[in-house]
Amino acid sequence: MTSPLLTVHDPRGYAPQVSAKRLAPRLATLEGKTLHLVDCLFDNSEVFMQQLQAWFAAHLPGVKTAIVKPRESWVDDPAMRARVVREADAAVFAVGL
Amino acid sequence: MAVEADGVPTVAVHTHVFARLARQAARVNGTPTLRQAFVPQPVVGVPPEQLRAYIEGEDPINKRPFLQVLLEGLTGELTAEDLAGVGFDRDTPRLLPPAPEDELLARFEQERWTDHLPIVLPTEERVAAMLAGTRRRPDEVVGQMRPTNYREAWQYTVEKVAVNAVMAGARPAYLPVILAMAASGMTARQSSTTSWAAPAIVNGPIRHEIGMHCGIGAMGPYSHANATIGRAHALLSQNLQGGSVIGDTYMGSLGNAYNYACTWAENEERSPWEPLHVQHGYEAADSTVTVFLGGWYTISGYGPRDTWEQRFRHALAACEPYSPPILLLDPSAARGFVERGFHAKQQLIDWLAENARVSAREYWDDPWVQTLIKPHAVAGVEPWASMHAAPPEQMVRKYRAQDISVVVLGGETQAAWKMVGGNFARAKTVKIDDWR
Numbered sequence: 001m002t003s004p005l006l007t008v009h010d011p012r013g014y015a016p017q018v019s020a021k022r023l024a025p026r027l028a029t030l031e032g033k034t035l036h037l038v039d040c041l042f043d044n045s046e047v048f049m050q051q052l053q054a055w056f057a058a059h060l061p062g063v064k065t066a067i068v069k070p071r072e073s074w075v076d077d078p079a080m081r082a083r084v085v086r087e088a089d090a091a092v093f094a095v096g097l
Numbered sequence: 098m099a100v101e102a103d104g105v106p107t108v109a110v111h112t113h114v115f116a117r118l119a120r121q122a123a124r125v126n127g128t129p130t131l132r133q134a135f136v137p138q139p140v141v142g143v144p145p146e147q148l149r150a151y152i153e154g155e156d157p158i159n160k161r162p163f164l165q166v167l168l169e170g171l172t173g174e175l176t177a178e179d180l181a182g183v184g185f186d187r188d189t190p191r192l193l194p195p196a197p198e199d200e201l202l203a204r205f206e207q208e209r210w211t212d213h214l215p216i217v218l219p220t221e222e223r224v225a226a227m228l229a230g231t232r233r234r235p236d237e238v239v240g241q242m243r244p245t246n247y248r249e250a251w252q253y254t255v256e257k258v259a260v261n262a263v264m265a266g267a268r269p270a271y272l273p274v275i276l277a278m279a280a281s282g283m284t285a286r287q288s289s290t291t292s293w294a295a296p297a298i299v300n301g302p303i304r305h306e307i308g309m310h311c312g313i314g315a316m317g318p319y320s321h322a323n324a325t326i327g328r329a330h331a332l333l334s335q336n337l338q339g340g341s342v343i344g345d346t347y348m349g350s351l352g353n354a355y356n357y358a359c360t361w362a363e364n365e366e367r368s369p370w371e372p373l374h375v376q377h378g379y380e381a382a383d384s385t386v387t388v389f390l391g392g393w394y395t396i397s398g399y400g401p402r403d404t405w406e407q408r409f410r411h412a413l414a415a416c417e418p419y420s421p422p423i424l425l426l427d428p429s430a431a432r433g434f435v436e437r438g439f440h441a442k443q444q445l446i447d448w449l450a451e452n453a454r455v456s457a458r459e460y461w462d463d464p465w466v467q468t469l470i471k472p473h474a475v476a477g478v479e480p481w482a483s484m485h486a487a488p489p490e491q492m493v494r495k496y497r498a499q500d501i502s503v504v505v506l507g508g509e510t511q512a513a514w515k516m517v518g519g520n521f522a523r524a525k526t527v528k529i530d531d532w533r
Contacts, residue, residue, distance in 0.1 A: 003197035006196065007192055007221055008218045009221070011260045011264060011332070012257075012339075013251040014251060018186075021128050022182050023101060024104045026171060026173050026174065043464040044140050048148045071472065095111065
């Protein structure tokens with residue numbers, strides 16, 4: 001004996017549409033460029049960024065680095081983003097979860 | 098990702114346990130080849146020399162030197178996939194293909210649409226019956242939700258909420274409460290490494306109209322309404338926000354038993370004080386639900402007895418600094434406070450705020466305080482700026498009075514109390530009557 005077929009609802013919500021985005025052009029070299037180290041403010045990420053900055057100073061002194069911080073963690077900071085876009089040639093964000 | 102979109106090449110650094118989550122986030126941003134580098138977990142609590150070793154060591158996910166991944170991520174040529182990105186639609190069907198009951202139950206389990214307890218299958222008939230519990234249209238958008246604030250938000254309708262209410266075993270009469278919880282946008286399935294839950298307090302006449310229980314065993318499984326409303330909030334959270342899947346959309350290290358269900362009703366009739374919703378500007382005749390982000394800790398006790406002040410100070414000192422308590426009092430405990438001069442609930446809240454103190458050193462030595470409160474202190478926002486400037490051994494107040502809640506529930510078999518984490522300043526109160 002076959003079981004009767006049931007029709008049931010899908011329990012999931014509606015995901016937003018994903019639109020394709022291209023990556024930013026990469027640099028030919030970091031030499032002579034400004035690299036922003038964006039501290040995501042997670043616990044101890046500041047120390048990580050200080051260590052990364054120290055590594056660049058020791059091994060790639062031609063790269064100018066600056067540690068940049070958003071206003072608060074996990075909240076978009078348009079002013080900080082604008083500063084990075086205006087002043088930096090490249091950026092590292094760390095340490096996210 | 099926004100900086101990358103503005104034309105600046107970026108590399109995002111994560112710890113290795115978040116690799117799946119980070120790649121999933123890049124994929125739904127439309128940039129699956131976003132450059133990501135990984136260091137070992139943990140970073141929190143690790144001394145500078147070990148962080149330097151991470152930097153000079155291997156990326157545990159990309160299996161290449163971390164610095165090579167980082168430097169190559171910022172330089173060189175882009176691939177065709179980098180230039181195109183990947184866009185897609187994720188249409189959610191209204192109905193699943195017809196199938197036998199046992200196959201559907203297996204699919205719901207396999208897809209991780211359940212809490213691994215038996216569910217009621219949301220047939221068209223059952224969902225239609227559930228929708229009779231509200232005057233709202235089935236296709237009306239209720240709100241949106243996400244596992245945490247840097248993830249994409251998913252949207253849902255009245256019908257989708259009703260589907261999850263059916264699965265939880267709820268009755269149509271409960272639907273307005275469940276819709277109000279969904280409308281709060283507060284997820285009961287936060288993805289945070291801190292295994293949050295969403296304790297909720299129901300106030301007003303609807304408690305009795307639908308049989309919610311606030312007497313003996315008020316926080317336990319002794320009421321169909323309490324249990325299934327709480328479970329419905331949990332199920333709708335995971336299914337309507339885009340999942341609660343370990344490694345992708347859930348990272349709570351310990352997990353939390355409150356994630357099954359934690360919706361409670363205040364025992365307004367036996368309380369000597371005004372109920373929670375009236376404290377916050379609603380009429381006593383209004384029905385509301387207040388949804389907290391919390392449940393990280395529970396501390397229990399008896400009293401007030403002769404040494405209650407010392408006991409409460411100890412309990413308050415043990416509460417997580419980032420998560421102020423909801424003090425849940427049995428009515429007999431509440432009357433004990435009235436006998437000690439706390440004639441208004443606010444007086445007790447003020448006492449709690451004044452006496453919740455730890456040393457500045459202990460307060461700031463907390464990952465969430467460091468991550469989420471320290472930036473405000475550095476920016477000069479009070480009271481945190483003064484607390485940050487305080488000498489390490491100075492005792493500082495952990496909470497503001499507006500962050501603390503007091504709720505009366507229970508059946509007077511014992512003058513018991515509990516402190517459960519839940520910050521009122523981050524809670525949402527929704528009027529249930531709007532969803533009837």
